[in-house]
Amino acid sequence: xxxxxxxxxxxxxxxxxxxxxxxxxxxxxxxxxxxxxxxxxxxxxxxxxxxxxxxxxxxxxxxxxxxxxxxxxxxxxxxxxxxxxxxxxxxxxxxxxxxxxxxxxxxxxxxxxxxxxxxxxxxxxxxxxxxxxxxxxxxxxxxxxxxxxxxxxxxxxxxxxxxxxxxxxxxxxxxxxxxxxxxxxxxxxxxxxxxxxxxxxxxxxxxxxxxxxxxxxxxxxxxxxxxxxxxxxxxxxxxxxxxxxxxxxxxxxxxxxxxxxxxxxxxxxxxxxxxxxxxxxxxxxxxxxxxxxxxxxxxxxxxxxxxxxxxxxxxxxxxxxxxxxxxxxxxxxxxxxxxxxxxxxxxxxxxxxxxxxxxxxxxxxxxxxxxxxxxxxxxxxxxxxxxxxxxxxxxxxxxxxxxxxxxxxxxxxxxxxxxx
Amino acid sequence: xxxxxxxxxxxxxxxxxxxxxxxxxxxxxxxxxxxxxxxxxxxxxxxxxxxxxxxxxxxxxxxxxxxxxxxxxxxxxxxxxxxxxxxxxxxxxxxxxxxxxxxxxxxxxxxxxxxxx
Numbered sequence: 259x260x261x262x263x264x265x266x267x268x269x270x271x272x273x274x275x276x277x278x279x280x281x282x283x284x285x286x287x288x289x290x291x292x293x294x295x296x297x298x299x300x301x302x303x304x305x306x307x308x309x310x311x312x313x314x315x316x317x318x319x320x321x322x323x324x325x326x327x328x329x330x331x332x333x334x335x336x337x338x339x340x341x342x343x344x345x346x347x348x349x350x351x352x353x354x355x356x357x358x359x360x361x362x363x364x365x366x367x368x369x370x371x372x373x374x375x376x377x378x379x380x381x382x383x384x385x386x387x388x389x390x391x392x393x394x395x396x397x398x399x400x401x402x403x404x405x406x407x408x409x410x411x412x413x414x415x416x417x418x419x420x421x422x423x424x425x426x427x428x429x430x431x432x433x434x435x436x437x438x439x440x441x442x443x444x445x446x447x448x449x450x451x452x453x454x455x456x457x458x459x460x461x462x463x464x465x466x467x468x469x470x471x472x473x474x475x476x477x478x479x480x481x482x483x484x485x486x487x488x489x490x491x492x493x494x495x496x497x498x499x500x501x502x503x504x505x506x507x508x509x510x511x512x513x514x515x516x517x518x519x520x521x522x523x524x525x526x527x528x529x530x531x532x533x534x535x536x537x538x539x540x541x542x543x544x545x546x547x548x549x550x551x552x553x554x555x556x557x558x559x560x561x562x563x564x565x566x567x568x569x570x571x572x573x574x575x576x577x578x579x580x581x582x583x584x585x586x587x588x589x590x591x592x593x594x595x596x597x598x599x600x601x602x603x604x605x606x607x608x609x610x611x612x613x614x615x616x617x618x619x620x621x622x623x624x625x626x627x628x629x630x631x632x633x634x635x636x637x638x639x640x641x642x643x644x645x646x647x648x649x650x651x652x653x654x655x656x657x658x659x660x661x662x663x664x665x666x667x668x669x670x671x672x673x674x675x676x677x678x
Numbered sequence: 679x680x681x682x683x684x685x686x687x688x689x690x691x692x693x694x695x696x697x698x699x700x701x702x703x704x705x706x707x708x709x710x711x712x713x714x715x716x717x718x719x720x721x722x723x724x725x726x727x728x729x730x731x732x733x734x735x736x737x738x739x740x741x742x743x744x745x746x747x748x749x750x751x752x753x754x755x756x757x758x759x760x761x762x763x764x765x766x767x768x769x770x771x772x773x774x775x776x777x778x779x780x781x782x783x784x785x786x787x788x789x790x791x792x793x794x795x
Protein backbone atom coordinates (compact mmCIF):
# COMPACT_ATOMS: atom_id res chain seq x y z
CA UNK A 259 0.00 0.00 0.00
CA UNK A 260 1.25 3.51 -0.88
CA UNK A 261 2.00 5.83 2.03
CA UNK A 262 1.48 9.61 2.06
CA UNK A 263 1.85 12.23 4.73
CA UNK A 264 -1.10 14.22 3.40
CA UNK A 265 -3.77 13.14 0.96
CA UNK A 266 -6.20 15.75 -0.35
CA UNK A 267 -9.53 14.62 -1.79
CA UNK A 268 -10.56 17.09 -4.49
CA UNK A 269 -8.40 19.44 -6.59
CA UNK A 270 -10.71 22.45 -6.76
CA UNK A 271 -10.21 25.82 -5.09
CA UNK A 272 -10.22 24.29 -1.62
CA UNK A 273 -7.93 21.34 -2.35
CA UNK A 274 -5.40 23.45 -4.26
CA UNK A 275 -5.25 26.18 -1.62
CA UNK A 276 -5.00 23.60 1.18
CA UNK A 277 -2.13 21.85 -0.62
CA UNK A 278 -0.18 25.08 -1.05
CA UNK A 279 -0.71 26.12 2.53
CA UNK A 280 0.31 22.69 3.87
CA UNK A 281 3.41 22.76 1.68
CA UNK A 282 4.35 26.23 2.87
CA UNK A 283 3.98 25.02 6.46
CA UNK A 284 6.54 22.28 5.78
CA UNK A 285 4.64 19.25 4.43
CA UNK A 286 6.36 17.76 1.37
CA UNK A 287 4.75 14.37 0.84
CA UNK A 288 1.35 15.45 -0.55
CA UNK A 289 -1.03 13.85 -3.06
CA UNK A 290 -4.10 15.59 -4.51
CA UNK A 291 -6.71 13.20 -5.91
CA UNK A 292 -8.98 14.91 -8.45
CA UNK A 293 -12.05 13.34 -10.03
CA UNK A 294 -12.17 15.51 -13.16
CA UNK A 295 -9.83 15.84 -16.15
CA UNK A 296 -8.39 19.17 -14.90
CA UNK A 297 -7.35 20.72 -11.62
CA UNK A 298 -9.53 23.69 -10.64
CA UNK A 299 -12.82 21.96 -9.90
CA UNK A 300 -16.03 23.79 -10.61
CA UNK A 301 -14.19 26.99 -11.59
CA UNK A 302 -13.38 25.28 -14.90
CA UNK A 303 -16.94 26.02 -15.97
CA UNK A 304 -17.32 29.38 -14.19
CA UNK A 305 -16.13 31.57 -17.08
CA UNK A 306 -17.79 34.68 -15.60
CA UNK A 307 -15.90 37.29 -13.63
CA UNK A 308 -16.11 38.40 -10.01
CA UNK A 309 -13.50 36.11 -8.47
CA UNK A 310 -10.31 37.02 -6.68
CA UNK A 311 -10.99 40.50 -5.33
CA UNK A 312 -10.17 39.37 -1.84
CA UNK A 313 -7.47 36.78 -2.53
CA UNK A 314 -5.62 38.42 -5.43
CA UNK A 315 -6.87 42.02 -5.14
CA UNK A 316 -8.14 42.08 -8.72
CA UNK A 317 -11.23 40.91 -10.52
CA UNK A 318 -10.71 37.61 -12.30
CA UNK A 319 -12.80 35.04 -14.14
CA UNK A 320 -13.10 31.52 -12.72
CA UNK A 321 -10.44 30.02 -15.02
CA UNK A 322 -8.00 32.86 -14.27
CA UNK A 323 -8.59 32.37 -10.55
CA UNK A 324 -7.98 28.62 -10.50
CA UNK A 325 -5.02 28.96 -12.90
CA UNK A 326 -3.23 31.03 -10.28
CA UNK A 327 -3.85 28.35 -7.66
CA UNK A 328 -2.69 25.63 -10.10
CA UNK A 329 0.49 27.64 -10.83
CA UNK A 330 1.20 27.76 -7.10
CA UNK A 331 0.74 23.99 -6.84
CA UNK A 332 2.98 23.33 -9.86
CA UNK A 333 5.72 25.71 -8.65
CA UNK A 334 5.92 23.57 -5.53
CA UNK A 335 5.91 20.31 -7.52
CA UNK A 336 3.00 19.00 -5.47
CA UNK A 337 1.90 15.60 -6.78
CA UNK A 338 -1.62 15.14 -8.15
CA UNK A 339 -3.65 12.55 -10.04
CA UNK A 340 -6.54 13.42 -12.40
CA UNK A 341 -9.57 11.41 -13.53
CA UNK A 342 -9.35 9.59 -10.22
CA UNK A 343 -12.45 8.82 -8.24
CA UNK A 344 -12.20 8.20 -4.51
CA UNK A 345 -14.37 5.21 -3.67
CA UNK A 346 -13.63 4.71 0.01
CA UNK A 347 -12.07 6.22 3.09
CA UNK A 348 -11.60 4.35 6.36
CA UNK A 349 -11.23 5.43 9.97
CA UNK A 350 -7.55 4.47 9.90
CA UNK A 351 -7.16 6.85 6.97
CA UNK A 352 -6.78 4.46 4.09
CA UNK A 353 -8.12 6.11 0.93
CA UNK A 354 -9.06 4.04 -2.13
CA UNK A 355 -9.37 5.52 -5.60
CA UNK A 356 -9.58 4.28 -9.16
CA UNK A 357 -8.42 5.60 -12.50
CA UNK A 358 -7.71 4.22 -15.98
CA UNK A 359 -3.92 4.14 -15.74
CA UNK A 360 -3.40 2.82 -12.22
CA UNK A 361 -6.61 0.85 -11.73
CA UNK A 362 -7.49 0.46 -8.07
CA UNK A 363 -5.13 2.25 -5.69
CA UNK A 364 -5.01 2.32 -1.89
CA UNK A 365 -3.09 4.95 0.02
CA UNK A 366 -2.44 5.02 3.74
CA UNK A 367 -2.31 8.68 4.74
CA UNK A 368 -1.13 10.25 7.99
CA UNK A 369 -3.48 13.17 7.43
CA UNK A 370 -6.36 13.77 5.03
CA UNK A 371 -8.04 16.95 3.84
CA UNK A 372 -11.55 16.44 2.54
CA UNK A 373 -12.27 19.10 -0.10
CA UNK A 374 -14.65 17.34 -2.50
CA UNK A 375 -17.04 20.26 -3.01
CA UNK A 376 -20.80 20.01 -3.30
CA UNK A 377 -23.46 18.72 -5.69
CA UNK A 378 -26.68 20.18 -7.03
CA UNK A 379 -30.14 19.38 -5.77
CA UNK A 380 -31.92 17.94 -8.78
CA UNK A 381 -35.42 17.36 -10.10
CA UNK A 382 -35.81 14.12 -8.13
CA UNK A 383 -35.41 16.04 -4.88
CA UNK A 384 -38.45 18.24 -5.41
CA UNK A 385 -40.89 15.99 -7.28
CA UNK A 386 -42.56 18.48 -9.63
CA UNK A 387 -45.99 17.16 -10.73
CA UNK A 388 -46.50 16.25 -14.38
CA UNK A 389 -44.54 14.50 -17.11
CA UNK A 390 -40.91 13.44 -17.03
CA UNK A 391 -39.60 14.64 -20.39
CA UNK A 392 -36.04 15.44 -21.48
CA UNK A 393 -35.12 19.11 -21.10
CA UNK A 394 -35.15 19.40 -17.32
CA UNK A 395 -31.56 20.05 -16.28
CA UNK A 396 -29.66 21.50 -13.34
CA UNK A 397 -28.06 24.89 -13.91
CA UNK A 398 -24.55 23.62 -13.19
CA UNK A 399 -24.95 20.83 -15.72
CA UNK A 400 -26.15 23.32 -18.34
CA UNK A 401 -23.13 25.47 -17.46
CA UNK A 402 -20.76 22.55 -18.03
CA UNK A 403 -22.32 21.82 -21.44
CA UNK A 404 -22.14 25.50 -22.40
CA UNK A 405 -18.72 26.51 -21.14
CA UNK A 406 -16.63 23.36 -21.62
CA UNK A 407 -18.40 21.34 -24.32
CA UNK A 408 -19.78 24.32 -26.28
CA UNK A 409 -23.44 23.24 -26.34
CA UNK A 410 -26.38 25.55 -25.70
CA UNK A 411 -28.89 23.18 -24.08
CA UNK A 412 -32.04 25.06 -25.13
CA UNK A 413 -33.51 28.05 -26.94
CA UNK A 414 -36.48 28.89 -24.72
CA UNK A 415 -35.59 28.52 -21.09
CA UNK A 416 -37.41 28.84 -17.79
CA UNK A 417 -35.47 28.74 -14.53
CA UNK A 418 -36.69 27.39 -11.21
CA UNK A 419 -34.81 28.72 -8.20
CA UNK A 420 -32.85 31.94 -7.89
CA UNK A 421 -29.52 30.47 -6.80
CA UNK A 422 -26.45 32.15 -8.23
CA UNK A 423 -25.66 29.49 -10.83
CA UNK A 424 -29.17 29.83 -12.27
CA UNK A 425 -28.80 33.61 -12.46
CA UNK A 426 -25.36 33.37 -14.06
CA UNK A 427 -26.76 30.89 -16.59
CA UNK A 428 -29.76 33.14 -17.32
CA UNK A 429 -27.27 35.75 -18.53
CA UNK A 430 -24.97 33.27 -20.24
CA UNK A 431 -27.77 31.67 -22.27
CA UNK A 432 -29.25 35.09 -23.13
CA UNK A 433 -25.85 36.14 -24.47
CA UNK A 434 -25.73 33.02 -26.64
CA UNK A 435 -29.12 33.75 -28.16
CA UNK A 436 -31.54 31.79 -25.97
CA UNK A 437 -34.71 33.42 -24.71
CA UNK A 438 -34.89 33.20 -20.94
CA UNK A 439 -38.56 33.59 -20.07
CA UNK A 440 -38.32 34.00 -16.33
CA UNK A 441 -37.09 32.79 -12.97
CA UNK A 442 -39.48 31.40 -10.33
CA UNK A 443 -38.40 31.48 -6.69
CA UNK A 444 -40.37 29.65 -4.01
CA UNK A 445 -39.29 32.02 -1.24
CA UNK A 446 -40.46 35.65 -1.04
CA UNK A 447 -36.82 36.74 -1.52
CA UNK A 448 -34.00 35.83 -3.91
CA UNK A 449 -31.43 33.21 -2.98
CA UNK A 450 -28.76 34.69 -5.21
CA UNK A 451 -26.31 37.50 -4.58
CA UNK A 452 -27.82 40.93 -5.16
CA UNK A 453 -25.24 41.79 -7.79
CA UNK A 454 -26.38 38.82 -9.83
CA UNK A 455 -30.03 39.91 -9.76
CA UNK A 456 -28.86 43.23 -11.23
CA UNK A 457 -26.33 42.12 -13.81
CA UNK A 458 -27.88 38.78 -14.82
CA UNK A 459 -31.64 39.41 -14.70
CA UNK A 460 -32.32 43.15 -14.80
CA UNK A 461 -29.70 43.78 -17.51
CA UNK A 462 -31.51 41.27 -19.75
CA UNK A 463 -35.09 42.14 -18.75
CA UNK A 464 -35.68 38.68 -17.29
CA UNK A 465 -38.61 38.68 -14.83
CA UNK A 466 -38.16 37.21 -11.34
CA UNK A 467 -41.34 35.68 -9.91
CA UNK A 468 -40.94 35.58 -6.13
CA UNK A 469 -43.19 33.25 -4.08
CA UNK A 470 -43.78 31.16 -7.21
CA UNK A 471 -42.98 27.59 -8.12
CA UNK A 472 -43.29 25.29 -11.10
CA UNK A 473 -46.54 23.45 -10.48
CA UNK A 474 -46.62 21.22 -13.57
CA UNK A 475 -44.34 19.98 -16.33
CA UNK A 476 -45.73 19.06 -19.78
CA UNK A 477 -44.06 17.14 -22.60
CA UNK A 478 -44.20 13.70 -24.22
CA UNK A 479 -40.56 13.02 -25.01
CA UNK A 480 -39.16 16.54 -24.75
CA UNK A 481 -40.27 19.41 -22.54
CA UNK A 482 -43.04 21.44 -24.20
CA UNK A 483 -44.35 23.75 -21.55
CA UNK A 484 -44.40 24.44 -17.83
CA UNK A 485 -46.97 25.91 -15.52
CA UNK A 486 -46.02 28.11 -12.58
CA UNK A 487 -48.22 29.12 -9.64
CA UNK A 488 -48.00 31.58 -6.81
CA UNK A 489 -47.51 29.86 -3.44
CA UNK A 490 -49.18 30.54 -0.09
CA UNK A 491 -47.48 30.95 3.30
CA UNK A 492 -47.07 27.17 3.50
CA UNK A 493 -45.33 27.06 0.10
CA UNK A 494 -48.36 25.39 -1.51
CA UNK A 495 -49.48 26.44 -5.03
CA UNK A 496 -52.57 28.67 -4.97
CA UNK A 497 -55.24 27.47 -7.46
CA UNK A 498 -56.21 30.13 -9.97
CA UNK A 499 -52.76 31.77 -10.08
CA UNK A 500 -51.36 29.52 -12.83
CA UNK A 501 -49.32 30.92 -15.73
CA UNK A 502 -47.93 28.76 -18.52
CA UNK A 503 -44.73 29.18 -20.52
CA UNK A 504 -43.86 27.28 -23.69
CA UNK A 505 -40.23 26.28 -23.33
CA UNK A 506 -37.75 23.56 -24.26
CA UNK A 507 -35.64 23.77 -21.12
CA UNK A 508 -36.41 23.94 -17.43
CA UNK A 509 -33.22 24.78 -15.60
CA UNK A 510 -33.03 24.07 -11.87
CA UNK A 511 -31.03 26.21 -9.48
CA UNK A 512 -32.49 24.97 -6.23
CA UNK A 513 -29.56 24.50 -3.93
CA UNK A 514 -26.20 22.88 -3.37
CA UNK A 515 -25.45 20.08 -0.92
CA UNK A 516 -22.01 19.27 0.55
CA UNK A 517 -20.69 16.08 -1.04
CA UNK A 518 -19.80 14.66 2.34
CA UNK A 519 -20.85 11.04 1.72
CA UNK A 520 -17.42 9.52 2.40
CA UNK A 521 -17.34 11.01 5.88
CA UNK A 522 -20.96 10.16 6.57
CA UNK A 523 -20.12 6.61 5.59
CA UNK A 524 -17.62 6.22 8.45
CA UNK A 525 -20.09 7.74 10.87
CA UNK A 526 -18.45 11.11 11.48
CA UNK A 527 -20.82 13.64 13.03
CA UNK A 528 -22.16 16.36 10.76
CA UNK A 529 -23.23 19.94 11.37
CA UNK A 530 -26.43 21.63 10.31
CA UNK A 531 -24.66 22.73 7.12
CA UNK A 532 -24.73 19.00 6.15
CA UNK A 533 -20.95 19.05 6.12
CA UNK A 534 -18.67 17.59 8.78
CA UNK A 535 -18.57 18.72 12.38
CA UNK A 536 -15.27 20.63 12.62
CA UNK A 537 -13.34 22.65 15.16
CA UNK A 538 -11.55 25.99 14.64
CA UNK A 539 -8.75 24.19 12.76
CA UNK A 540 -11.24 22.55 10.36
CA UNK A 541 -10.44 19.21 11.97
CA UNK A 542 -13.29 16.72 12.10
CA UNK A 543 -13.98 14.39 15.02
CA UNK A 544 -11.42 11.97 13.54
CA UNK A 545 -7.83 12.98 14.40
CA UNK A 546 -5.93 14.14 11.33
CA UNK A 547 -8.99 14.33 9.06
CA UNK A 548 -9.78 17.88 8.00
CA UNK A 549 -12.58 19.33 5.89
CA UNK A 550 -12.85 22.64 4.03
CA UNK A 551 -14.61 24.38 1.16
CA UNK A 552 -18.05 23.52 -0.17
CA UNK A 553 -17.93 19.97 1.19
CA UNK A 554 -18.00 21.56 4.64
CA UNK A 555 -20.56 24.27 3.97
CA UNK A 556 -21.61 25.92 0.72
CA UNK A 557 -19.81 29.23 0.21
CA UNK A 558 -20.88 32.12 -2.02
CA UNK A 559 -17.30 33.22 -2.75
CA UNK A 560 -14.37 31.15 -3.99
CA UNK A 561 -12.13 33.64 -2.15
CA UNK A 562 -13.65 32.52 1.15
CA UNK A 563 -13.14 28.88 0.20
CA UNK A 564 -9.44 29.58 -0.34
CA UNK A 565 -9.12 31.32 3.00
CA UNK A 566 -10.79 28.44 4.82
CA UNK A 567 -8.69 25.87 2.95
CA UNK A 568 -5.50 27.63 3.99
CA UNK A 569 -6.51 27.15 7.62
CA UNK A 570 -7.08 23.43 6.97
CA UNK A 571 -3.75 23.06 5.11
CA UNK A 572 -1.77 24.74 7.86
CA UNK A 573 -3.60 22.73 10.51
CA UNK A 574 -2.78 19.47 8.72
CA UNK A 575 0.89 20.48 8.82
CA UNK A 576 0.64 21.20 12.55
CA UNK A 577 -1.04 17.84 13.10
CA UNK A 578 1.72 16.03 11.20
CA UNK A 579 4.28 17.81 13.41
CA UNK A 580 2.40 16.61 16.49
CA UNK A 581 1.50 20.20 17.35
CA UNK A 582 -2.28 19.95 17.25
CA UNK A 583 -3.19 18.06 20.43
CA UNK A 584 -6.81 17.41 21.37
CA UNK A 585 -7.90 18.88 24.70
CA UNK A 586 -10.80 17.78 26.84
CA UNK A 587 -11.92 21.32 27.53
CA UNK A 588 -13.92 22.55 24.55
CA UNK A 589 -16.30 25.35 23.66
CA UNK A 590 -19.37 24.21 21.78
CA UNK A 591 -20.71 26.57 19.10
CA UNK A 592 -24.40 26.48 18.28
CA UNK A 593 -26.70 28.48 16.02
CA UNK A 594 -29.31 30.38 18.03
CA UNK A 595 -32.51 32.14 16.92
CA UNK A 596 -32.54 33.03 13.24
CA UNK A 597 -29.22 31.36 12.41
CA UNK A 598 -29.02 28.22 10.26
CA UNK A 599 -25.61 26.76 11.07
CA UNK A 600 -22.14 27.71 12.24
CA UNK A 601 -18.61 26.77 11.23
CA UNK A 602 -16.84 25.79 13.43
CA UNK A 603 -19.05 23.69 15.70
CA UNK A 604 -16.43 23.56 18.40
CA UNK A 605 -13.50 25.68 19.60
CA UNK A 606 -10.44 24.23 21.29
CA UNK A 607 -9.30 27.48 22.86
CA UNK A 608 -5.90 26.10 23.87
CA UNK A 609 -5.07 25.54 20.19
CA UNK A 610 -6.91 28.53 18.73
CA UNK A 611 -5.21 31.47 17.02
CA UNK A 612 -5.64 35.01 18.42
CA UNK A 613 -8.82 35.48 16.40
CA UNK A 614 -11.43 32.80 15.70
CA UNK A 615 -13.64 33.51 12.66
CA UNK A 616 -17.23 32.32 13.13
CA UNK A 617 -19.02 31.68 9.83
CA UNK A 618 -22.77 31.33 9.58
CA UNK A 619 -25.88 32.09 7.57
CA UNK A 620 -29.10 33.66 8.75
CA UNK A 621 -32.35 31.84 8.00
CA UNK A 622 -34.28 34.70 6.43
CA UNK A 623 -33.67 38.26 5.24
CA UNK A 624 -33.83 40.71 8.15
CA UNK A 625 -33.50 44.44 8.64
CA UNK A 626 -32.36 46.46 11.64
CA UNK A 627 -30.96 43.58 13.68
CA UNK A 628 -28.10 42.70 15.97
CA UNK A 629 -25.90 39.66 15.60
CA UNK A 630 -25.53 38.57 19.19
CA UNK A 631 -22.69 36.32 20.36
CA UNK A 632 -23.34 34.86 23.81
CA UNK A 633 -20.79 32.86 25.74
CA UNK A 634 -22.21 30.90 28.66
CA UNK A 635 -25.23 33.20 28.67
CA UNK A 636 -23.31 36.49 28.58
CA UNK A 637 -23.17 38.70 25.51
CA UNK A 638 -19.54 38.96 24.39
CA UNK A 639 -20.10 40.66 21.05
CA UNK A 640 -22.95 42.44 19.38
CA UNK A 641 -22.93 43.76 15.82
CA UNK A 642 -25.59 45.94 14.24
CA UNK A 643 -26.73 45.02 10.72
CA UNK A 644 -28.94 47.26 8.64
CA UNK A 645 -29.73 44.36 6.32
CA UNK A 646 -28.73 40.72 6.40
CA UNK A 647 -29.69 37.98 3.93
CA UNK A 648 -29.30 34.18 3.79
CA UNK A 649 -27.52 34.23 0.44
CA UNK A 650 -24.56 36.11 1.93
CA UNK A 651 -22.46 34.20 4.41
CA UNK A 652 -21.47 36.16 7.49
CA UNK A 653 -17.97 35.90 8.92
CA UNK A 654 -17.42 37.40 12.36
CA UNK A 655 -13.94 37.31 13.87
CA UNK A 656 -14.00 36.78 17.64
CA UNK A 657 -10.92 37.62 19.68
CA UNK A 658 -9.67 34.78 21.84
CA UNK A 659 -9.67 36.94 24.98
CA UNK A 660 -13.45 37.38 24.71
CA UNK A 661 -13.77 33.84 26.04
CA UNK A 662 -13.47 33.75 29.81
CA UNK A 663 -13.20 29.96 29.96
CA UNK A 664 -12.01 27.01 27.88
CA UNK A 665 -15.36 25.29 28.22
CA UNK A 666 -18.93 26.28 27.67
CA UNK A 667 -21.37 27.23 24.97
CA UNK A 668 -21.12 29.96 22.34
CA UNK A 669 -24.35 30.85 20.55
CA UNK A 670 -24.94 33.15 17.59
CA UNK A 671 -28.41 34.67 17.35
CA UNK A 672 -30.25 37.30 15.40
CA UNK A 673 -31.95 39.85 17.67
CA UNK A 674 -34.36 42.48 16.37
CA UNK A 675 -33.38 46.01 17.33
CA UNK A 676 -36.14 47.47 19.48
CA UNK A 677 -37.89 50.56 18.20
CA UNK A 678 -37.00 53.71 20.12
CA UNK B 679 -28.96 64.32 -12.86
CA UNK B 680 -32.68 64.81 -12.68
CA UNK B 681 -33.33 62.15 -10.09
CA UNK B 682 -31.70 60.13 -7.35
CA UNK B 683 -30.89 56.44 -7.67
CA UNK B 684 -30.73 53.45 -5.34
CA UNK B 685 -28.44 50.84 -6.85
CA UNK B 686 -26.82 47.56 -5.99
CA UNK B 687 -23.10 47.74 -6.66
CA UNK B 688 -21.95 44.90 -8.93
CA UNK B 689 -18.21 45.47 -8.62
CA UNK B 690 -17.81 42.59 -6.20
CA UNK B 691 -20.01 40.00 -4.50
CA UNK B 692 -20.54 42.24 -1.47
CA UNK B 693 -23.34 43.90 -3.46
CA UNK B 694 -23.29 47.19 -1.52
CA UNK B 695 -26.53 49.14 -1.56
CA UNK B 696 -25.60 52.48 -3.10
CA UNK B 697 -27.43 55.77 -3.16
CA UNK B 698 -26.51 58.26 -5.88
CA UNK B 699 -27.88 61.77 -5.42
CA UNK B 700 -28.54 64.44 -8.08
CA UNK B 701 -24.98 65.79 -7.76
CA UNK B 702 -23.56 62.29 -8.34
CA UNK B 703 -22.51 61.87 -4.71
CA UNK B 704 -22.38 58.16 -3.88
CA UNK B 705 -23.08 56.78 -0.40
CA UNK B 706 -23.47 53.25 0.98
CA UNK B 707 -20.27 51.98 -0.65
CA UNK B 708 -17.64 50.02 1.24
CA UNK B 709 -14.84 50.90 -1.17
CA UNK B 710 -13.83 53.36 -3.89
CA UNK B 711 -14.95 50.99 -6.64
CA UNK B 712 -18.51 51.63 -5.49
CA UNK B 713 -18.16 55.38 -6.07
CA UNK B 714 -16.92 54.84 -9.61
CA UNK B 715 -19.61 52.24 -10.30
CA UNK B 716 -22.39 54.44 -8.91
CA UNK B 717 -21.38 57.42 -11.03
CA UNK B 718 -20.90 55.35 -14.19
CA UNK B 719 -24.13 53.40 -13.74
CA UNK B 720 -26.34 56.50 -13.73
CA UNK B 721 -24.42 58.26 -16.51
CA UNK B 722 -22.99 55.60 -18.83
CA UNK B 723 -23.24 52.00 -17.58
CA UNK B 724 -20.50 49.53 -18.52
CA UNK B 725 -19.98 45.79 -18.10
CA UNK B 726 -17.25 43.18 -18.48
CA UNK B 727 -18.48 40.58 -21.00
CA UNK B 728 -17.34 36.98 -20.54
CA UNK B 729 -17.98 34.23 -23.06
CA UNK B 730 -16.30 31.36 -24.90
CA UNK B 731 -14.73 30.89 -28.34
CA UNK B 732 -14.41 27.68 -30.39
CA UNK B 733 -10.95 26.11 -30.22
CA UNK B 734 -9.30 23.15 -31.98
CA UNK B 735 -8.25 21.55 -28.69
CA UNK B 736 -8.88 17.88 -27.99
CA UNK B 737 -9.46 18.63 -24.31
CA UNK B 738 -12.05 21.39 -24.53
CA UNK B 739 -14.52 22.50 -27.23
CA UNK B 740 -14.31 26.16 -26.28
CA UNK B 741 -11.86 28.60 -24.70
CA UNK B 742 -13.15 31.14 -22.15
CA UNK B 743 -12.61 34.83 -23.02
CA UNK B 744 -13.48 38.26 -21.64
CA UNK B 745 -13.37 41.92 -22.54
CA UNK B 746 -10.15 43.21 -21.02
CA UNK B 747 -11.91 46.38 -19.88
CA UNK B 748 -15.53 47.23 -19.12
CA UNK B 749 -17.47 48.04 -22.31
CA UNK B 750 -20.64 50.13 -22.78
CA UNK B 751 -23.67 48.07 -21.83
CA UNK B 752 -25.48 48.74 -25.10
CA UNK B 753 -22.62 47.10 -27.06
CA UNK B 754 -22.93 43.71 -25.32
CA UNK B 755 -24.78 41.93 -28.12
CA UNK B 756 -22.65 43.48 -30.89
CA UNK B 757 -19.60 42.17 -29.08
CA UNK B 758 -21.16 38.72 -28.66
CA UNK B 759 -21.72 38.60 -32.44
CA UNK B 760 -18.01 39.30 -33.01
CA UNK B 761 -16.93 36.72 -30.42
CA UNK B 762 -19.08 34.07 -32.09
CA UNK B 763 -17.51 34.72 -35.51
CA UNK B 764 -14.01 33.61 -34.60
CA UNK B 765 -12.29 30.37 -33.66
CA UNK B 766 -8.88 29.75 -32.08
CA UNK B 767 -5.94 27.43 -32.59
CA UNK B 768 -3.89 25.95 -29.78
CA UNK B 769 -1.83 26.96 -27.95
CA UNK B 770 -3.62 29.80 -26.20
CA UNK B 771 -2.39 31.52 -23.05
CA UNK B 772 -4.13 33.66 -20.46
CA UNK B 773 -4.17 37.25 -21.68
CA UNK B 774 -3.66 36.44 -25.39
CA UNK B 775 -5.57 38.99 -27.47
CA UNK B 776 -8.13 37.19 -29.64
CA UNK B 777 -9.94 40.31 -30.98
CA UNK B 778 -8.38 43.76 -30.94
CA UNK B 779 -10.45 46.83 -30.10
CA UNK B 780 -13.72 44.92 -30.30
CA UNK B 781 -16.54 46.95 -31.94
CA UNK B 782 -14.44 50.10 -31.57
CA UNK B 783 -14.80 50.05 -27.79
CA UNK B 784 -11.06 50.34 -27.21
CA UNK B 785 -11.18 47.07 -25.30
CA UNK B 786 -9.61 43.82 -26.52
CA UNK B 787 -11.10 40.37 -26.14
CA UNK B 788 -8.54 38.23 -24.29
CA UNK B 789 -8.32 34.53 -23.47
CA UNK B 790 -8.81 33.67 -19.79
CA UNK B 791 -7.44 30.15 -19.87
CA UNK B 792 -4.32 28.38 -21.03
CA UNK B 793 -5.12 25.62 -23.53
CA UNK B 794 -1.99 24.03 -24.95
CA UNK B 795 -3.31 21.16 -27.03
